Amino acid sequence: MPDLGIEQGEILGVIGNNGAGKSTMIQLVLGLIRPTSGNIYRYTDKGAATSMQEWKQTVGFVFDDLSVYDDMHAIKLSSFLGEVYSDWDDTYFFALLDQFDVDKKKKVKTFSRGMRMKTGIAAALAHHPEVLLLDEPTSGLDTKSRKQMITLLNEENKKNGTTIIFSSHILADMEQLATSIWLMDKGEVLAHGSVVKLRANHGVADDGTIHKRKAEEEGLKQATLEDLHDYYLGGDG
Template identity: 55%
Template sequence: MTTHLEFVSVRKSRGDFTLTLPDVSIKQGEILGVIGNNGAGKSTMMQLVLGLITTTEGEIRRYHDGVHIDEVGVWKEEAGFVFDDLLMYDDMKLKRLGKFLNEQYKHWDQQRYLEMLALYNVDPNKKIKKLSRGMKMKAGFAMALAHRPKLILLDEPTAGLDTKSRREMVRLLKEAQSEGTTIIFSSHILSDMEELAETVWLMDEGAVLAHGRVGELKERFSKNANGRIVPKEEGNGEMISLEDLHDYYLGGELD
């Protein structure tokens, strides 16, 4: 697998907060799940990847199909993203917004966009300001996938969605990955993370406390007689879950 993103000595300072990222590569077609408490730095990391903000130190190297892309603007044409709000023109109807985005993305597929809105029962003739938070997330997801991007970044994409909509979103993400799309997403819903993520980052207070393939991280630990998560050699051999990993790194188990 070719490299899609490469983090090299990345630090970002914002006031009293500093985000420090490990020197790692994300492969093309990989699904990376980012887990962290509020304020961990998940959104800041995604903004750095998209080039919305710049690093204080280090660099993020971006590639498409193994080719290094120096210009972030060129690279972003092949990226889709969904943040926790739809930051678009409030008075614009979704159908018109699709036509506007058609002018921004050379691979925009208006039919696919409208089909996904229909799948989620989102009225394309509604103005953005008339949409609920959940409907905005659904519309944002349709926008992110409509131009068949090589990379998708999603910041809490399933927040506020009903179970049926979440299942449909998971299905579409799996479909996108099968076509070679790289996916980076954060979520507090660990069942979604368990189903989708191949690799995970566990983040807290601007640091990545652990990262790697989900199965390999789980194999490092087990539970003792009291149900506490401990190193594998000290446990009873019971397989732990992603939720257990979350509790160990982010829920105070390390104290």
């Protein structure tokens, strides 16, 4: 596999079927598991990170299972994370919870999946991370909450230059958020690049077949992310 890099300020969407390795990739980047081959190089705004401890201070993350903070309510959670992160912003944390209509006095384990995800996102953002890693951030949210989440993440990226890496099965959300994508299968990145270029370099014919050709030059309709998913990861392409 060629060397892959993620640029500062990028919003990378990772697409793949179940078992493709999306969650494993996030765990590798976080240093929770070790790679069996190859190397991962991590950077902060100051340059190459000198230690994992230094790097993790600049990172926010939310896992798909959301099981870490089950027995805490938001007030206790804020107190706990305030000791973990040197830049923890209590005011911003509670402002995000208010924005999401999260009950601050209820334990996380009593929440619906959507409310748990909102609490996790608030916690991940409250120390103003340089990098945000999210596993299925809009899964389990209703349409209104999904739009709210996408707007928030876009604002964080534009306002603070936050680099965002997220996986999702909801390609409509990916279209609205990602500036670049990886298409993964069995732990391998089959295609990667900017959303604009990948779509332009794959065309859809009138009969629905998908071709790896420049859409404009071939007189084809420009591919959507769903078309790219079908072409690389299975479907009618």
